[in-house]
Every structure is written in C-alpha cells, then in structure tokens.
Amino acid sequence: MLNDITLGQYYPVKSMVHSLDPRVKIVLLILALVTVFLPENMLLYIPIAAFILLTARLSNVPFKLLLKGIKPLRFILIFTVVLNVFFLPGETVWLEWEFIRITKEAVLTAIMFGIRLVLLVMFSSLLTLTTAPVALTDGLERLLSPLAKIRFPAHEMAMMMTIALRFIPTLLEEADKIMKAQSARGADFESGNLMARAKAMVPLLVPLFVSAFRRAGDLAMAMEARCYHGGKGRTRLHVLKMKRNDYLALLFMALLLAAVIVGNRFL
C-alpha cells in the first residue's frame, strides 16, 4: 500500500556527480540557486540550462526522473506564470480588453519566472538524486560546524536528521504491516467521509507510535552502550576529503556565475 513512496528519492548509481564531496555539492547548489536568480536577460539562461543538462548527463540519472520533480509543482508554476502575465505592469501593450492588459514586458517576466522555478527545482532534485540522505546530513554537519562557536548544535542537529532519515523506511514498513494487519481484521482505510477516515487512522497510529517509542528507547540504549556522548571529540568513519573533481566542479560553477554576472553587464 505504501510501496509507491520513495523517500529521499536518491538514485543509487555510480557517477562523477555521485562521488563528489557532499559539502561541495551543497555549496554548489547554493551557488546554482544564486546563479538562477541573477540573469536579467533571457539569453543568459541558455548557459545555465546547458550546465544542468551536462551535469544530469554526467550523473547517470535518467532525465525523466529529473523532470518528475517538477510534476508536483506544475500548479504553482502555471499559477505564477498566469498571474504574472496578467498583473505585471509594462509599456508595450500586446492585448487590451476591458480590464485585461497584457504587455510584452509582463509576458517576458512571466516566462522568466517560470524558467527560474523549473531550474530551481531541477538543481535541487539533482542534489537529492545524486546524494544519499546520510551523506547529505554529514555534509551539512560539516558545513555548519563552524557555527558551534556560537553554540549552534550542528552535530546534534545532523545526528537527529540522520536518525530520522534512517527510520523513515523502517516506520513506513511498520505502517504498511500494521495497515495490512488491521485490513485483515476488516478495517477500511479508504472509504467514508473525512471524520470516518480520521477515525480509521487510530488503529494504525496507536501501534505505530508505540513501536516508534519502543524503537527510540532501544536505539538510545544501544547508542549509550557504545559510548555515544554527543559530538565532542568524536572521530569519523568517512573522512570527507576534497578531490580534484570537487575543485573542478567548484571552478565550473564559479565560471558560470561569473559568466552570468558579466553577461548581465553587457547584454
């Protein structure tokens, strides 16, 4: 029943992009998002789109999967574009009827917004598709660790995220099992009005919470038994190390960003 939910949508294949340092990938994403918002001229999206296509190609992730990320956003996308077309002010009028006024500038800006949104989602999907969730939290922890100076609990946050991610499939499996067990006793999760459906969730949620608490207790005990005492002085199994490809990727991103900035000047 819950088979369709794939979480963290990580696509496990080997590729140059997959093997990049997760820290680098997070930084790349931030830079990419900035780059997406900079262009003032439509032409500048060509190199950015080319960059995405190239990265997608190098990542061995089917392009179809990358586009799938946009699907849930299609309504927001259409809504934004349509709204912009109708309500942005402009000078060159293309169509005027009653209170509707469509201008060239508005249409262009609307398209630009659309492109930005699509690129935004594609860049983010590219990160989550090519980086295992645990690597992602690890990278995040390392990037945030300087904040420990202002007492930001970077390690604890990352550990919590890792544990949460680790247990999502487990809990899904558990939920699936309990749902089946209750269905076998004639429970009906799919029909009835909102109230009836909410009530039907009780036989699922109570056992699920009970097991989640039991697991949490067990895990805490198991971690303590292995001398876990928080992040201080803890060494790592996978020491993140920047390699040639990481520097190259950063260099390419920087070049793209620079190109867009320069392009804004001259176009």
Next chain:
Amino acid sequence: MQITFRQVSHTYQPGSPFQSTALSNIDFTVESGEFLALIGHTGSGKSTLAQHINGLLKPTSGQVLIDGSDIHADGYSKKTLRQKVGMVFQYAEHQLFEETVEKDIAFGPKNLGLEEAEIAVRVQEAMEKVGLEYDEFKEKSPFELSGGQMRRVAIAGVLAMRPEVLILDEPAAGLDPMSREEMLQLIKALHEKGTTIVMISHSMDDVARFATRAIVLKKGAIAMDGTPAEIFRHADELEDMGLDVPVICKLARDMQKAGLPLEDGIYEEDKLYEALLHLWKGGAADAQ
C-alpha cells in the same frame, strides 16, 4: 473452502530501480481441513505468498481463487474474504491499539458490522479459545500484558471473526519455550476443530509435528510440495537450500550412516522408536 493459486507472480515496485520479483508462477490448491506449512529461506517469498491468500497483495499476474472465484474480480467482497480468511502477522502483538483487551478483540467483528450481543459472544468465545480468562482480562489494557499474552489477544482478535482459514506468519517467533508450546497446541486444537491452517514456520520440528502438507519455497518458486514425510525424505536437498530438517530426521540419518538398516524418511519420534524397537527385537531374535 478451497484456495487455488493459478500462475501467480508478484513483483515489488515494478519499473523502479528497486524492482524485485518475490513470486513467480506459483500453482497450488489447498483443500478444507489441511494444515499447510510454508517453508523457505528468509526472502523466499513465504510472507508475500501468504498475503495473497486474503487479498492484501494483488498478484502482478495470475489469479487467486477461493472456491473457484477470483478474489480480485469486480464485485468480489473484500469484507467476506477477510472474514473467511483470517491472518495473524508475525509479531501480531504489535497491532494492538485499544484501551482494553475486550475492545481490541471486538475490532474485527465490529468491522464486519455484527450486533453488539453477537460481538460480546464472539469475544468471549475467542478469549476462551486462546486461553485467556474472560473476566480476568477483558478490562485490562493490552499494553500491560506479557508478550505471550499480547500475542494471544492479537490471535483472539482474528479468531473472533470466525475464519474458515487461518494464516499464521511465524506465530511462535520470539516466545519463550512454554508460551511457544502453548501457542502450537492452540493452533493444533483449532485445526482439529476444522479450521484450515496455513502456517509459515522456520522450525522444521513444528512442521514435522503438526503439518499435513508442506510447501517449500525457493527464490519465489515452489521447490517442493508434499506431505512432511515426502519432504523430509529430501533432507539433503533441504539442507542445501539452507533449511533445517527435524532433529529426529538428522538422528535417523546419522544412525543410517553408522550402519543401522533404517528406512528413509523417518522424521517422527515414535516412528523412529518403533523402527529401532523392531530392529532390536529382530536382532535379538537372530541372536537366539
């Protein structure tokens, strides 16, 4: 009631990179009154197969028929199906959720839309069957019981629906030896009273003691199908598949290897005893 699998295959997450075939071309028929044991290595598809019997999973291809009608055909009532085929999951105690034992057991019958009075009768009857004193346990919270008792409550919850077929996924897993034996005796008693049993088990000794038939699954396909006597005649093949054989079976084989002229396929304690007695008497007769 007759259960028939016709060329049933099941694939999990078809079309994704995580695609895996759990069952392929499964064909068999279970008649009323059988005690069928499903045996197989972890991941051989036993649980997947069991969940097809009461329609929790739908075959990717093939048909599951109950008394000749396809359970996934339009208009086949899932409610009737779930009433007829009860299913006890592995660690069934994890499905308990109500405030009291009585309410939890009543969940199934309530879903069937039965009258209050009928439900009360069935709850009491189910508790009796699993050996829980009605007056003592009805008001207790299921969460304050011991593991073995919780599992009994869970099984009572299924029995209260009065199923004709009971599927049990490792009903004795994780219980202490005494609760384990009680659980198996309970299942045996249910079988003797006419319930068809399908039991998934890792314990070959349990299979040898209780089952009237066993199906061995290997990588989602049926590797062997027959009476325990027929299955355990292939003890070596079972061991090659990474499965165990009953202790008596091993003992008889070791005795054979040591030179005793025992016949093949002995897996029951009294049969081995008889055979040994026969040999001994025969041997004594020769000596005279």
